[in-house]
Amino acid sequence: KISSERLYQSLMDLAKIGATSKGGNCRLALTPLDGQGRDLVTAWMREAGMTITVDQVGNIFARRAGKDNELPPIMTGSHIDTQPTGGKFDGCFGVLAGLEVVRTLNDHDIETNAPIEVVIWTNEEGTRFVPVMMGSGAFVGKFKLEDILNTTDKDGKRVGDELKAIGYDGKAPVGGRAVGAYFEAHIEQGPILEHENKVIGVVTGSLGLRWYDVTVTGMEMHAGPTPMPIRQDALYAATFIMQDVIQNALDHAPHGRGTVGSATVHPSSRNVIPGKVTFTVDIRHENADQLRAMHERLLATCSSIEKSHNVTVRVEEVSYFPPTPFDPTMVNAVREAAKSSDLSYMDIVTGAGHDAVYMASVTPTAMIFVPCKDGVSHNEIEDAKPEDLAAGAQVLYEAMLPRAML
């Protein structure tokens, strides 16, 4: 049995780095605080007898040797970067549940056949640097190394330089090696498990996601003397697109999602009609055709607003992954582990993107969800019960062990 206390204590210790006043975490990818978080977790991994390798995009692989080290590793993990106003569990739980599995194997002197690796992926959140799930995407060959290293944040800082600054510009090649299986434990980040009163979510797959940057350009003019009918108000035009992002999702219920998370107005003066507005769009759906329909509608709305409001609208897609079903055998292994541990469980689809989504393209993959309080995530008040986290780690242990013994 895994240790609930040890797991929870490690989560709380990691959460001290970048702690926010409202009980959350701000540890943006590749900031010095992310570096401190990495240092702490890798120190724990070394104490647990693991060997650390860092690849060229900063993904960290902690390896526990098996009997046959020629076998591809059984891998688990997640990320420890957070949202600007993020919580203590998103990502960190998956990494530390993996570490807890290893610590438990150590407690019982269990030697697995295949090696086990616990991974910390770089920049899963996609907040500071786009694309989202950058490290795992690079690992599976979805992004080019050079493009990743040249990606900049909004202040123009490069991934390559920021990796160097925190000492995680590793030497190992990115991906290009076999992985036996990939498991990822995570908080649900939605309200369903709690609402259905289940402890374990058996994740059968993921919604697809498309991200865009939209720029609306009008004409800066004086807010007082300029008559209403001749205005080219970039913000007014943008509000109609923003509203249709939501309506688009509602019209593709129940699995459609639509969010405008960020918006910037230029020149941002009270008495100047906005000349330019840039904003982000995030749309998701579990069905590829529906996601495509949502995409078409977004483009159609933008071009109709362009005409009706006498502005120009530019739409640039910046991230994309299709709806991704997980491996049925792996999913079943999770289901059986929950059943044999006498935990309540249900099938669920993840609305959040996870590194597992990319890993599913190169190896049999599954995920384990546990409930989070009120379904709240990407918020400083994100919370999860120690006993639910322990249950998730236990299911991870039960699902991984047989695979590593093959």
Next chain:
Amino acid sequence: KISSERLYQSLMDLAKIGATSKGGNCRLALTPLDGQGRDLVTAWMREAGMTITVDQVGNIFARRAGKDNELPPIMTGSHIDTQPTGGKFDGCFGVLAGLEVVRTLNDHDIETNAPIEVVIWTNEEGTRFVPVMMGSGAFVGKFKLEDILNTTDKDGKRVGDELKAIGYDGKAPVGGRAVGAYFEAHIEQGPILEHENKVIGVVTGSLGLRWYDVTVTGMEMHAGPTPMPIRQDALYAATFIMQDVIQNALDHAPHGRGTVGSATVHPSSRNVIPGKVTFTVDIRHENADQLRAMHERLLATCSSIEKSHNVTVRVEEVSYFPPTPFDPTMVNAVREAAKSSDLSYMDIVTGAGHDAVYMASVTPTAMIFVPCKDGVSHNEIEDAKPEDLAAGAQVLYEAMLPRAML
């Protein structure tokens, strides 16, 4: 006759300070660039034999003595602070037209009866520091000195400290003295004169203005797993208020105005449902009852959105001046000056607030408008013809001189 070349050259020389790449100006109130602009113009004023006094809010009064210096001064002027992406003429024209009047009097050795003062008001634009028309408002007793000095910009910098930093924390008391009359020349900042093919706008009064800060608070949650119906999306809710600001103005046509110039989204991450949005509202009308009706509707819309979208909405009013008619005798003096100078002219109401609006509460006041290209202002491409600017300065001269000779 005033000198068109001299006036235009001074405008172009001042515009070099804080020049922007697109031919505009960024000389925000009380920044070092504003300080440099003040230094240049006061140097010209001293060269023209004027005496400089700076009051405790940084208003600059340049005085040309008359025969009877006990008489209250005949005053003219405007401001030299600009919008973040402002033009070369808004404000600067009024100050330099006043200087050109004095230079012309000097050319002809004309001694007036009453002294003449050319004033540079502090922070007319209201962009960096609210309220708008801060210096003239303080002069007429609308704001308390202490409140003004403690006003901060968005980085927390105080007016009092910023005045000191640029050396314009003057010693003279603010207002509390008689002014014989106040004239202000300005570009129209709207399209009417150009459309009607007139050179001089005889300004009969000003629209009233109300400014607000609106804060919508919802709940930060994850953009993926959070089902649409349970969201408390602060930005989505805000878009309905923003749209009604525009619709409110359209429903009070043709003199209603409504603008959301600035908006900030928190935490501003692509995959986080916005938890908080703050934005500005600017509404204007020439009729006091209509302006009040627009105000009531804004409040009603905010409280209805609060209920329908499960968010909280806070509305704070930050600036206000009522619709202000100018002094009929003074307005007629401008009309007669335009007529006797053989210039085309028409009556017009200003949609922009001006320092003249506050001065009208303490002394007979009038304004002179000249056209600006395509009606565009608060934009780097703001432009005006040298001959129209000269015509405006000539009318200012003709209207002021008889008053100063009384």
